[in-house]
Amino acid sequence: MKYIVTGGAGFIGYRLISNLLVSGHSVIAIDNLCRGSLSNIAEFSGDPNFSFHQVNLDNYDELIDALPPFGNLYIDAVWHLAANSDIPAGVKDAAVDLRDTFMTTFNVLRYMQAAKIPELFFASTSAVYGDHGDNELTELTSPLRPISNYGAMKLASEAQICAACESFLRRALIFRFPNVVGTPATHGVIYDFVNKLKINPNELDVLGDGSQQKSYLHVSELVDAMQFLVENTNKKYDVFNIGPDQDSGVTVKFIAQTVLNIACPNAKIKYGLGSKGWVGDVPRFNYSIAKIRDLGWAPKMKSQQTIELAVREIFEELSR
């Protein structure tokens, strides 16, 4: 198969491309290198099945200019991962998620229609649900009330993709991720904690009171799940939660302590106030993956193991 992977130089993009190439597919990676980096994908550079284009996807003309003319390439599907990954930045300035989370999707769809690419696999998020307290979140949970601009623009993207399925796409698969961790880390709570401790090894400042409780999935399991769904489903439009199984997550306090144990066992943790790390932060959620589990996929790790593994990996990466 021939794929385009947007956000291909990012954290999840790297892992996905690695798997796709090993499986014998060919990949055109696109990234604006804003958070992604060429060093993440350097190992693919000699592979004849791999090419990379630096493109700001919010600019349609850049996309058209970068890729070969439509007639000269047949692409089976786009994996659309490109998006803003700094949720607080998007809450501060709505233009960030408009540009990086929604307009990227809009332009990918426009390109797919013009280039007649039939299938889209889309990285969405648990943030489309908003704050439902302890209620279990299934793909049918209602109402959808995103509380961050990131969640809003992911929901907007899903909506636009759904409409595109009615008019020109042959198939679209929507993956709703919880928090994903692992390497090559470019952002996220573990990455932030390790970096903060490098600056001040005596004290770790935590946003919020540490009681925020969330599910975490390791990037290797996420990529495995997405590939499983591509191969084992065939609806024109379908939506799947992907996350740890029957797991109510771990607290920020647990993550802070795990980072401390490895990085600076003698440092002190200083908590902030309130259960939210920032405006738009969903303080706790309870994620159901029954739909994908019923198809035969389940992750091997719980949030706790995932965090412990990712902390070791990220600490090692940042210590190099």
Next chain:
Amino acid sequence: MKYIVTGGAGFIGYRLISNLLVSGHSVIAIDNLCRGSLSNIAEFSGDPNFSFHQVNLDNYDELIDALPPFGNLYIDAVWHLAANSDIPAGVKDAAVDLRDTFMTTFNVLRYMQAAKIPELFFASTSAVYGDHGDNELTELTSPLRPISNYGAMKLASEAQICAACESFLRRALIFRFPNVVGTPATHGVIYDFVNKLKINPNELDVLGDGSQQKSYLHVSELVDAMQFLVENTNKKYDVFNIGPDQDSGVTVKFIAQTVLNIACPNAKIKYGLGSKGWVGDVPRFNYSIAKIRDLGWAPKMKSQQTIELAVREIFEELSR
């Protein structure tokens, strides 16, 4: 109260402003006059409580330039009605609904944050639900799967408004309308049929086989319902279906026949194929208004009476 009404020179805008001025409120109307027209609002021009600004809301700078500087005006709320109203045009070219249905909302929110306007009343649509066949559509119906870019960009707008409630809006009310009819008509099935018969009084061409069955609400009842909800609800974010009560709607066949009876009783109706008028058309839906009814509001007319009244009004308007 001091209000901004976007889409103020349009079909629903005219009726709303008329009511607001009668109730003693003052209104700043905004419209790009693309479908709305100055003749619709000519009767308000001498009113000291009314002003009009021609603005393309997809351009934020135009909005800022048109209105008085932030410090000089206190606005209680925005009624945001501006949107694309030509659904097939938006399906043909996604840029239409991006610009007119979503970017208008995005810029209205940006302006409200800057100008510290606390409340937003938003004209959304039954099209956010997509095609659920005969299942009753309540505000909690799930999943939301819009099949037109119009529905997608209204859902995107709702999502962005919901996130804004978390960060700066004091209150937002979302109204999901079915098809709304009445005068001053600028578009819609009755308007199209009457105009087609003017061009060819012998034959009326109908898109689809005429079996599409939808609910219709008269614009006067819609405006009444919106004002009722503004006065009788107080949640930070709330969503209401507004439509006829316990009414499965009327068919396009019924509308065509009603128009014929008044306009050209001897003309023949020529139907197309299929149950959809166009890509993105939801062929039938069954709308629940139990939520607003429980608060004490219900419309006086069913879809059938609404259509009969609107056909007479629109025929008379277009015969002038």
